[in-house]
Amino acid sequence: MKSNRRNFIKRSSLVLGTGLIANPFIAFPYSKKDYTVGEIMDLFIAQVPRAPFPQTVDTLKSGKKDQVVIGIVTTMFATITVIRKAIELKANFIIAHEPTFYNHLDETAWLDNDPVYEFKRKLLDEHHIAVWRNHDYVHSLAIDGVQAGVVKELGWEKYYNQNAVLNLPETTLGNLITHIKAKMNVPALRYVGDLSQKVSKVLLMPGAAGGRRQIEMLMREKPDILICGESPEWETPEYIRNANEMGIKLGLIVIGHSASEEGGSEFMAEWLRSTISGIPVFHIPSGNSLSVE
Template identity: 55%
Template sequence: MPRENNTSINRRKFIAQVATAAGSAVVLASPFAGFAAGFSAGTMPVQERITVGQIMDLFIKQAPGAPFSNTVDTLKSGSRDVVVTGIVTTMFATVEVIRKAIALNANFIIAHEPTFYNHTDETAWLEKDDVYRYKAALLKKHNIVVWRNHDYIHGVKPDGVRKGLVDQLGWQRFEDSNHVIYNLSPAMTLKALIGNLKQKLNIEAVRYIGDPEQQCKKVLLLPGAYGGKNQIQSIGNTQPDVLVCGEVSEWETAEYVRDARAAGKQLSLIVLGHIVSEEPGSEFMAKWLQEKFPAIKTTHIPTGSSLSFL
């Protein structure tokens, strides 16, 4: 969800320009072996009472340049000192997710996106709002901590959200050296590619621009909300057959693709939806937690799309 401010610009820098790795490599036996040199080895002692702050700090230090001076990755409820009984990873700490966490005896929710309906989770404007008050009271009553992990998971090398998505698609072998282009082999039609994406990501429907019979080999993959300028510039720099993205402003990238096709370019667009394109990042986070803190039960709860198709 891009914002036209400094935080938004910094946020996209984490995604578009990942810094160089730092730290030690994980052990070869780990499911993350070879994944990122910046992820240190080892787990916390099983007998230790692990706090929210310990978990946060261990993940944060994996991101090159951390801690970030300007970040939205702050606690939205609760305290760093709370001893963790269980963890839930998710895209949004929705009321439904909070209730499921309570049922699981999980008092730590790690969400990728805002909890209180705006990028910085400002709440002053919501103080008299019934929905906000209900949600905040529910978190307080059950002493549940919510941490937003957005900038740091995008800031690790490689980007944890992208890795989760690429792993779910099974596209690791297609990845180009610039980490945004995927050269499919064999190529497939736009219609077949859409069907493949829907099946692997469990999507009911997607929006698209293009000829369903167009051959697609070179895919530009930009999950989440890169913003129109970044999407259009990336198209110009890489010249893909198709852009597969999380979301677009209809008056930006979609209109560029429409004009590109009218000008004779064989360029298509597939819009997955923001949530579905980044949900695999929360699964990536769950796997990391299961490796580093095996004594704590970690559960990934998908939020799914808030919108339905009729």
Template identity: 50%
Template sequence: MKNGENVSNVQRRKFLSNLTIATGSAVLVSSPFSSIASLFVEESRQITVGEIMNSFISEVPNGAIPNTVDTLKSGNADIVVTGVVTCMFATIEVIRKTIALGANFIIAHEPTFYNHQDATKWLENDEVFKYKSELLKKHNIAVWRNHDYIHSVHPDGVRKGLVERLSWGKYGNPDQNMYNFTSALSLKELIHDLKAKLEIPSLRYIGDLKASCSKILLMPGAAGGQRQIEAIIKNKPDVLVTGEISEWETAEYVRDARAKGENICLIVLGHVASEEDGATYMRNWLKNKFPSVKANFIKTGASLSML
């Protein structure tokens, strides 16, 4: 009986194996091992550029944004994704690294072609534009700008990434601009802390380096002079920490406010340094939502250097 049972088991396994080959994953899915089978099915499922885009947009309050700049700058929504790169800018260097990784989908926060709308007609005869666009086309790489949408999720994905890098979450709500430190830092100490955590070799500031800073107004990116000044007026911070300014606007307001006697300082991080951690947020989102897709963050870094 024992030997007969062994033969029977072997025959049964062979039958199941042949049936599985003949009918594909349907047998596995209906078997006791269906959870394992579904994992293999998920791993082999083809995911498109459009599916990833739509998944992220579905998390934004009110859904799709009319007249958004968040459109495909290269490729199309039907491209099957072999890997994703998240970054601040889809530079030529980033594109080359994407190719080396075997990826074909770049999610960038800022423009690809040197203007907010990514208008390219004025660049049609330019050799730099032609080289970049042809490089993307040759390797069938899709580039999606995710600017308006990542700023519209709650909390703002760019701010969340930055606040996590700075470890400021305990000092304020990531949906708000103000962070209240339990222990004040001098302006000099705050500058050194920002430089170390954000890997910034140098930055610009206005203020007394000995000034006490506990009320921090954090405005990454380029909010614009009026919004920055209005936020200073409303919140009365010790220091505004921002990404980028128009020098004839916010800086001049802070200079005059200090001359009047206000205790206000300004720290300018640079646009890239203040928003690049939004790309790490995007990379982490992809790993959570599409675990079968290889996702990599590539640091763009600042284009400008200072002596």
């Protein structure tokens, strides 16, 4: 097994170096009778530079590493709806990108005796479902797996050069909003700027990198627009509003955290299908917890 893993890592690193993102991993699937949760986790982690990490949120939230996997679901959030769908599909391993129990570290002592937490925990335990959060590792691949998945979802692969900046054909802020809404299936987007503003240089930062990081990237890259998952209103949106008040043409599109990183979970499903044979893999979008009217 160690020899196979070394060969796989070597092949993967060669492909990663090409910059191809439609599927950054050559399909050399392992073929064996059974896989455990821990073996699948280890196969993915083995490709991440400088991994395993001594401190990470990417731990098992339920289940055991030695349980045999009969089906896998990838998703952003392991919601109760997603768990129930996994049960229907006879999948006993959920790989989620975000927390399962409402805080970054998935600490649960403070939730003891809470009916929402207890219901979810019982549902996972009764059906022997393992949940692994893959956040730090997928973001730390030689090509950020979430960013690559989002670029593919938006149809921007030919403009992508393995970093956060994309140079698109010139369009307007309004047209960009229309494109993102259609490709990501989101009903509404929040934005700052003039809808008729011409844009070409895009800074793409899915998820929630934090206001300071977003602003530092704006200062360094000087794009026409920042597209992000979310940002506190008093940080990046206020900075960009002030820039516009000064006469600087700078736009912001806030997609929402879930929609902005869903492509990363699709990326994970593709990796599983190209790497592991004999186990059904399903991607189930968890959707946004917030609705708009």
